[in-house]
Amino acid sequence: MTDWLDIYRGDAPLVIGxxxxxxxxxxxxxxxFVSPWLARKDADWWVDRLYGFAVEMGATIVRTRISRSVIDVNRxxxxxxxxPGQATxxxxxxxxxxxxxxxxxxxxxxxEIARRRKRWFDPYHAALSAELDRLRAAHGKVVLYDAHSIVSHVPRLFDGELPQFNIGTDGGVTCDPALEAAVVGAVEATGRCHVLNGRFxxxxxxxxxxxxxxxFHAIQMELAMRGYLxxxxxxxxxxxxxxxxxxxPLIDDLKTIIAACIAFASV
Structure with missing residues (x-):
């Protein structure tokens, strides 16, 4: 842990980014910046708290405290x-x-972009990579669960209202079909609206x-914020x-989803 990078190490075959x-x-x-508030406006608010339970399930968590307006470590x-062709x-x-x-x-x-990349982007990904390698060596396979959220309506980025759960596997490229099916199944059991490989x-x-x-099996979960605030x-x-x-109640749904990820990688 540093003053801007938090790493909580667990033994389960799951890393939450x-x-x-x-x-x-x-x-x-x-x-x-025009204002500090504007520079923080698009944060994935409270997602670290939503997944706080995952530490007790043995998950490893890697988190940057730096605002995405300074540098976006997911770009x-x-x-x-x-x-391509869409606003981002x-x-x-x-x-x-x-x-x-x-x-x-x-x-x-x-x-300046190169300086910020060296200062924050590279160390974040070095930490993420090290934790994935550690758990892959111990278990044979590991899941990277990249956790996100966004407000339900952003006309510049997408039309209408975003589904509650937005699962991303780049069209099935980034993980085994069994993991994709397990996460989709856990989401469907919640009864909430969802989409697989939609806008995100x-x-x-x-x-x-x-x-x-x-x-190495990676999956992104983008939550519509209306589900928890x-x-x-x-x-x-x-x-x-x-x-x-x-x-x-969304926390109980997320516990089921995280448990499905761990179960997949534990077989």
Whole structure:
């Protein structure tokens, strides 16, 4: 653990990645953003708390505390779009999901992007890779569960209302079909709406680490935030984020899903 990177080591064959729950903005950087609130607006709010139970199930958790507006550790470091032809954000985003400018004046240039990548992106992925290798060696196979959430309506990114559970395996490329089926089955049992490989097919992390033939099985779960918090009609500094409810029924659903991932990799 460092001042910005949290690693909780477990012995189960499961690593949960939390790339977007951080809200940290390094000293000297806040002044460059339009506002600190805007720079934190698109965080995956409270997802680290939603999956807090997973430590007791033996899962390993790797989490960065750095805001995704500083650097997004779930983007291709080469700058290639994950969703060609669709709106998305960059390695060092310059706008929010709603298209609002993040910076007051100059946006990060190539040199600054490289500095941020070396400082935060590379160590995060070094830690993630090390934990996956450790558990793959111990179990023969390991699941990387990349955990995310987003507000239910973002017109710039997708039409209409996002399903509650958005499962991404890049069209079945990043994991064994048995894991995909197990997660889909656990989600279907909740009775909540879901989609497999819809708008969110899996980010760079899922696509980079998912090598099922080698025993590395990766899956992304994007949750619609309405399942565990109240979403204001319009997000503003005085109403966002809304408080976390530790009694949300969604936690029980997630326990079932995580148990299915562990069971798959334990066989």
């Amino acid at each position: 939390l790339p977007h729950t951080g809200t940290g903005i390094p000293d000297g950087m806040e002044a460059h 291709d470091p080469a700058g290639r779009s994950l969703y 954000t960059a390695l060092c985003p310059t706008t929010t999901f709603d298209g609002e400018p993040l910076y007051r004046d100059e946006v990060p240039d190539a040199g 097919r899996g980010g760079w992390t899922t696509r980079h680490y998912g090598r099922p033939a080698e025993g 109240t979403e204001p009609v319009r997000l503003a500094p005085d109403n966002w984020p809304t408080p976390f409810d530790p009694a949300t």
